[in-house]
Amino acid sequence: MTVKLRLKTALVSGLFFISAGGVFLHxxxxxxxxxxxxxxxxxxxxxxxxxxxxxxxFKKTLHLAYLMNGFACIIGTxxxxxxxxVKAPLFPDIFILWAxxxxxxxxxxxxxxxxxxxxxxxxxxxxxxxxxxxAVHLVMFSVVYALGNYIWR
Amino acid sequence: xxxIRFLKPLWWVxxxxxxxxxxxxxHAVRF
Numbered sequence: 001m002t003v004k005l006r007l008k009t010a011l012v013s014g015l016f017f018i019s020a021g022g023v024f025l026h027x028x029x030x031x032x033x034x035x036x037x038x039x040x041x042x043x044x045x046x047x048x049x050x051x052x053x054x055x056x057x058f059k060k061t062l063h064l065a066y067l068m069n070g071f072a073c074i075i076g077t078x079x080x081x082x083x084x085x086v087k088a089p090l091f092p093d094i095f096i097l098w099a100x101x102x103x104x105x106x107x108x109x110x111x112x113x114x115x116x117x118x119x120x121x122x123x124x125x126x127x128x129x130x131x132x133x134x135a136v137h138l139v140m141f142s143v144v145y146a147l148g149n150y151i152w153r
Numbered sequence: 154x155x156x157i158r159f160l161k162p163l164w165w166v167x168x169x170x171x172x173x174x175x176x177x178x179x180h181a182v183r184f
Contacts, residue, residue, distance in 0.1 A: 037182045063157040078175075079182055086184045141175050148179025 004110065011107045012053045015069070018100045019049035022076075025093075040075070048072045048100070056107050066129060069104035073097055074138050078145050101134075 023045030032038035047068065055065035076097045080090040108129065125132030160167060 037178070040178065040182075061156045067157060075178070079178070082182060083184050141171075144172055144175035145179035148176035149182070150179075152176065152180040 008056075008107060008110060011103050011110075012056050015056065015100060015103045015107075016049055016053045018096070018103070019045060019052070022097070022100075023049055037079075040079070044072050044075055052104070056104065059111060062108060062111055063129075066104055066108040070101060070134050071137070073101040073104075074134070074141050077138060078142050081142070082145070082149070105131075 023042070026038075026041035026045060030038045030041075032042050052065050052069050052072070055061040055068070077094055080094050080097070084090045084094075112129075121127075121130045121132070124130060126136050127133060
């Protein structure tokens, strides 16, 4: 077993544990039977804890896993930021969620690039798979979500 | 990029679905 494989295994299991923690946390806080939106953390959480770590295991499905992991983090960030504004601050949970993003990012870069290589994306950072891509999608998702919240009542 | 190559022709569809989902989510979530 190579060190790379050990690292990858550790990260994939970390991803599983952090997502499973999220599923249980949400399930006990707002039951899906009571609110429609309670299904969103349940479904996203089950996908994040079971399907995404499994997809991260194979090079063929690495991109799909990276995309799904990033968007799961974006959905969680936007809804929990909304909760923070309206009810009680949830930024500790948002921070934990971004640890999940970092794990996915680490697995992806570990698998895609040589460990000693370096590059400067510059403005290309907004293109997939660089970090700016996620920043742009986070901002755009927040804008559309806010519009939905204000306009459609 | 093999695993997401099939997503490329679906770029517009994906974005429209994502816009609709984000808009619905904003509407549905009332804390």
